[in-house]
Amino acid sequence: MEGMTFPKPGPRRTSAEVRPPVFRGPLHDARTATSVGRWLGLAFAVCFATGLVSHYLQRPPGWLADRLPGRPVWGYAFTQGLHVAAGLAAIVLLLVKLWAVYPRLFVWPPVRSVRHALERLSVAVLVAAAVFEVFTGLLNIVEWYPWPFSFVPVHFAVAWLATGSILLHIGVKAPEIKDHWGRRSAGTLALPAEDAVDRRSLLLATGGAIGVVTLTTVGQSFTPLKAFDLLAPRHPDHGPQGLPVNRTAEAAGVSAGRLAEWRLEVVGPRPYALTLAELRAMPQVDVRLPIACVEGWSVEADWVGVRVRALLARAGGQPGAAALRVTSLEAGGAYRVMEMGAAYADDPLTLLALTLNGQPLSLDHGFPARIIAPGRPGVLQTKWVHRLEVL
Numbered sequence: 001m002e003g004m005t006f007p008k009p010g011p012r013r014t015s016a017e018v019r020p021p022v023f024r025g026p027l028h029d030a031r032t033a034t035s036v037g038r039w040l041g042l043a044f045a046v047c048f049a050t051g052l053v054s055h056y057l058q059r060p061p062g063w064l065a066d067r068l069p070g071r072p073v074w075g076y077a078f079t080q081g082l083h084v085a086a087g088l089a090a091i092v093l094l095l096v097k098l099w100a101v102y103p104r105l106f107v108w109p110p111v112r113s114v115r116h117a118l119e120r121l122s123v124a125v126l127v128a129a130a131v132f133e134v135f136t137g138l139l140n141i142v143e144w145y146p147w148p149f150s151f152v153p154v155h156f157a158v159a160w161l162a163t164g165s166i167l168l169h170i171g172v173k174a175p176e177i178k179d180h181w182g183r184r185s186a187g188t189l190a191l192p193a194e195d196a197v198d199r200r201s202l203l204l205a206t207g208g209a210i211g212v213v214t215l216t217t218v219g220q221s222f223t224p225l226k227a228f229d230l231l232a233p234r235h236p237d238h239g240p241q242g243l244p245v246n247r248t249a250e251a252a253g254v255s256a257g258r259l260a261e262w263r264l265e266v267v268g269p270r271p272y273a274l275t276l277a278e279l280r281a282m283p284q285v286d287v288r289l290p291i292a293c294v295e296g297w298s299v300e301a302d303w304v305g306v307r308v309r310a311l312l313a314r315a316g317g318q319p320g321a322a323a324l325r326v327t328s329l330e331a332g333g334a335y336r337v338m339e340m341g342a343a344y345a346d347d348p349l350t351l352l353a354l355t356l357n358g359q360p361l362s363l364d365h366g367f368p369a370r371i372i373a374p375g376r377p378g379v380l381q382t383k384w385v386h387r388l389e390v391l
């Protein structure tokens, strides 16, 4: 704590003379807060926007369900990779920003007016919400949930709180931000020159740290950089058939016994059922599509299977107008049942896939049949499918 002096307790001091610490360290100032804060604001804005995309792709309101785009096919892989990369960068930026401003925790007197009290309260909410978001996000990408609430709705709700308090903070601090935004404004504020050198070093170190964090993690969603993927929880090559697995067949309660009697049921105006051999005898289509997990890893793969729209049409589904409900053989769990809007169900790239990268699906990748559709979050790429229902 260089530059910070606490009053020394002496024999003649009384409690009335106790004063808060005095901070004289460099860089704990509005200029540093602004320099780091604008990048932090950008990182949070990217997280919020990409988080909204992810949320509404997973739970579209009725009017949106049939309008979501399946192109570009890597769209979700991109927005979700960006969400995680921006969130990891935000951790670095948040730590530097909190370091830059922490002396303000000790301002004296702690409250000067009602306005001042409200301002401090809003900063407390902002810090709590921002720390909560990066912390829960980080633990989610490693699939560790040491809390009693469910991650998705709480992470989503607190994102609104964080965004609202960031906007309020920018509004309250607008005059200071304006004073410190440009290169030139330093002159008018007559900051000491050596301070500028230190600040540049701090910002370079921050940028370097973000570069290292990004380079060693982004390969989990951006395969060309997979050679540098040293720290991410996922690696594109680690998993059966060259694809990671999130939930294994064992974890999902799908066993050889359950599969013995497997038939694909297709429910609609003209319901029918197919054995695996009958499915394999239908026209097969070859597509190359990514699995893009909501936890931020994505890998492209080759899939072969039957077009979902062909299966629905045979059950009497209206071409182009039939939405779909898919049920998995999985015993329970949030992803056992999935719904798909008519546009996705009708997409020529949406398959009930039977093979992955040239081999029959392994049990962990959804044998005997799974959904693969363009531009959708991984949680909706249902494995171990056993029923399709025309809606």
Ligand SMILES: Nc1nc2c(c(=O)[nH]1)N[C@H]1C(S)=C(S)[C@@H](COP(=O)(O)O)O[C@H]1N2
Pocket (backbone or CB within 6 Å): 243, 244, 245, 246, 247, 252, 291, 292, 293, 294, 328, 329, 330, 333, 335, 336, 364, 365, 366, 378, 379, 380, 381, 382, 383, 384
């Ligand atoms: N039935 C079922 N399907 C599922 C899941 C699941 O838990 N149950 N997990 C989903 C998730 S979160 C992802 S990212 C993809 C991963 O597919 P993979 O394990 O074949 O890579 O499967 C999806 N399909």
Ligand SMILES: [Mo]
Pocket (backbone or CB within 6 Å): 246, 292, 293, 294, 295, 378, 379
């Ligand atoms: Mo996932």
